[in-house]
Amino acid sequence: MRAALWVLGYLLVMCLPWLLAAVSSWRRGRRRQRGVAPKRDTHPVFFRRSREWVAREEAVLAARLAVIKEAEGVVRAADARLSPLYETPVPPGDSPVVRTAEVIVEAEHARVVSEEI
Structure with a gap:
């Protein structure tokens, strides 16, 4: 019995779009028979x-x-x-600021290499 209900429910859900279309078509036909034509622009x-x-x-x-x-x-x-x-102006390559930065980068690189070993 339970399996039959599951099958019936599944078929109902799967056929729902067709059922809704059929009911809508039936309702439109009934409205046309009564003389209440639906607007086409709605x-x-x-x-x-x-x-x-x-x-x-x-x-x-x-x-x-x-x-x-x-x-x-x-x-x-x-x-x-x-x-x-x-x-800010970019300092020339031979300025003391650039040389100091290069020394700092070289020292940091040497420290990292020595820590890895």
């Missing part, structure tokens, strides 16, 4: 809802894009004002 509720969701998402994305463009404008204005402060 769409199911989920299409209207999906259009509303798309419109809402587009509005949110447009607002985000406006905020991003405003932030980019602020960054560009700050960059135009502050860029001369951050421009």
Whole structure:
């Protein structure tokens, strides 16, 4: 008995789209017989809802894009004002700063090599 119920439930679930289509077709036919013809330009509720969701998402994305463009404008204005402060000349290769950095890198490399051994 239990197995028969499982099989019946499975068949019902698998045939549900066809059952819904048959019931909808039957209802449309009954409405036509009564003289209440359905409008051809109406769409199911989920299409209207999906259009509303798309419109809402587009509005949110447009607002985000406006905020991003405003932030980019602020960054560009700050960059135009502050860029001369951050421009530092690159020292020549034979300067004491570059030589000191090379010595520090060589010393660190030698320490790492000696720790590995």
